[in-house]
Amino acid sequence: MHPLDVVKTRFQIQRCATDPNSYRSLGESFQMIFQREGLFGFYKGILPPILAETPKRAVKFFTFEQYKKLLGYVSLSPALTFAIAGLGSGLTEAIIVNPFEVVKVGLQANRNKFAEQPSTMGYARQIIKKEGWGLQGLNKGLTATLGRHGVFNMVYFGFYYNVKNMIPVNKDTTLEFLRKFGIGLLSGTIASVINIPFDVAKSRIQGPQPVPGEIKYRTCFKTMAAVYQEEGILALYKGLLPKIMRLGPGGAVMLLVYEYTYSWLQENW
Structure with missing residues (x-):
């Protein structure tokens, strides 16, 4: 799935369609990356998500369950409980993953040959040395990441559990599996469509700036406004297709693994 994430980031950070380095279609992006950067070009920035994946997923599902329990003390409808618990889990998850995202996006944006770009740790050290650990350095784009994960999980969990209960x-067992998979697929797809403006803003803030040395994209909502004013509303949906291709089926699989594992643990422990 990582090649789709690389392509998504490239689409989101490109600004001008007339630029000869711009991708005009998903197929062209794969072709140009392979020709200019080789097969390993599709795996740029893969180490940060690998390192973050286990704690990220653990935080996502553990906090979702904890927020559900806390909300049980408040008189809320099940629909609202699932959505708010999802929002809380996404916000918590975002704080954990944001530094990894900063490094990942920077490496994915680099169009040099794979062997010519800095290592993951080397690039992280560069960021810390030049910009520090804070909101201008290893944690830049935090608001956009909070929005991306918060909105995604709110829709993802809220839609899945409410529709599944309906x-x-x-x-x-086969049809039941397909029922859950179909709802999970829709959950990941709808959540991706709704949260992608935050994703575009995040990529612009964390990726290379249009003019080296000048920070144009600094805050989440100002970045969204600038993209909308300069490039139009559709620019806030750049990279949507590869995102859906990755998080639609990926989101379904993730929920199914979680549900079946959770059920097995309840039965056997």
Whole structure:
């Protein structure tokens, strides 16, 4: 799935369609990356998400369950409980992953040959040395990351559990699996469509600036406004197709693994 993430980031940070380095389609992006950067070009920035994946997923699902329990003390509808618990889990998750995202996006934006770009640790040290650990350095784009993960998880969990509870359980195990997979696929897809403006803002803030040495994209909502004013509303949806291709089925698989693992643990422990 990582090649789709690289392509998504490249689409989100490109500004001018007339630039000869711009990608005009998903197919062209794969072709140009392969021709100019080789096969390993599709795996730039892969180490940060690998390092963050286990704690990220653990935080996502653990905090979702904890927020659900806390919200149980408040008189809320189940629909609202799932959505708010999802929002809380996304905001918590975002704080954990943001430094990894800063390093990942910077490496993905680099169009040099894979062997010519700095290592993950080397690039992280560069950021810390030049810009520090704070909101201008290793934690830049935090507000956009909070928005991206908060909105995604709010829709993702809220839609999945509410729709799943509305559709009757199927006694056939295969059909039941497909029922859950289909709802999970829709959950990941809809959440991706709704949260992508935050994703574009995050990539612009964390990626290379249009003019070296000048910070144009600094804050989340000002970045969204600038993108909208200069490039139009559709620019806030750049990279949507590769994002859906990755997080639609990926989101379904993640929920199914979580649900079946959770059920197994409840039965056996």
